[in-house]
Amino acid sequence: DAGITQSPRYKITETGRQVTLMCHQTWSHSYMFWYRQDLGHGLRLIYYSAAADITDKGEVPDGYVVSRSKTENFPLTLESATRSQTSVYFCASSRGQGQPQHFGDGTRLSIL
Amino acid sequence: GQQVMQIPQYQHVQEGEDFTTYCNSSTTLSNIQWYKQRPGGHPVFLIQLVKSGEVKKQKRLTFQFGEAKKNSSLHITATQTTDVGTYFCAVLRTGANNLFFGTGTRLTVIP
Numbered sequence: 001d002a003g004i005t006q007s008p009r010y011k012i013t014e015t016g017r018q019v020t021l022m023c024h025q026t027w028s029h030s031y032m033f034w035y036r037q038d039l040g041h042g043l044r045l046i047y048y049s050a051a052a053d054i055t056d057k058g059e060v061p062d063g064y065v066v067s068r069s070k071t072e073n074f075p076l077t078l079e080s081a082t083r084s085q086t087s088v089y090f091c092a093s094s095r096g097q098g099q100p101q102h103f104g105d106g107t108r109l110s111i112l
Numbered sequence: 113g114q115q116v117m118q119i120p121q122y123q124h125v126q127e128g129e130d131f132t133t134y135c136n137s138s139t140t141l142s143n144i145q146w147y148k149q150r151p152g153g154h155p156v157f158l159i160q161l162v163k164s165g166e167v168k169k170q171k172r173l174t175f176q177f178g179e180a181k182k183n184s185s186l187h188i189t190a191t192q193t194t195d196v197g198t199y200f201c202a203v204l205r206t207g208a209n210n211l212f213f214g215t216g217t218r219l220t221v222i223p
Contacts, residue, residue, distance in 0.1 A: 041215065042200060042214060042216050043213040045211075045212075048210060059212075090155070098142060098210075101145075101155075101157065102157065103155050103156070
């Protein structure tokens with residue numbers, strides 16, 4: 001769906017660098033989510049947001065920071081990237097709590 | 113700890129054979145959702161089940177929610193190569209705020 005876009009699609013960086021992954025949705029969904037997907041672990045929730053200026057930790061929040069100043073944007077920042085953060089990152093949104101989620105195309109992040 | 117168990121982890125079938133994946137939870141669920149992720153793609157929502165014993169169909173796909181609302185299954189009749197991908201269940205435990213995704217079942221269909 002074109003309603004939720006992630007950028008960049010691919011990113012290679014070095015350990016210790018700061019990286020920001022962008023997520024933008026046009027549906028005015030209240031909820032937004034960041035997941036990481038690794039082989040054998042499925043999708044693990046990093047952070048989520050119920051509305052602008054409201055964010056909360058998910059299952060694996062360590063090493064990540066989020067903000068949500070506007071409803072449509074939910075950037076994810078790795079303040080000091082580590083190799084263990086090499087993964088595919090998906091942003092998603094939903095109308096409400098527990099409702100079906102719509103995913104972006106993902107960002108494939110490699111940290112060398 | 114493990115919140116939801118999805119089995120099998122992998123399944124290879126001949127085209128035309130049936131396929132079933134199961135999702136099991138130790139706790140009662142408010143609802144369960146199923147998603148499909150094609151290779152290289154992103155998860156796409158398929159269906160949501162809410163009621164005890166609920167059965168829903170989408171063409172060759174049949175989704176079932178257990179009577180105790182602790183398990184669910186997805187059955188595909190007469191698989192096609194377009195069914196290839198990973199199928200995830202996502203559960204909302206009673207009283208929880210967020211969905212928890214299973215580890216998925218990767219389906220390969222051999223032509």
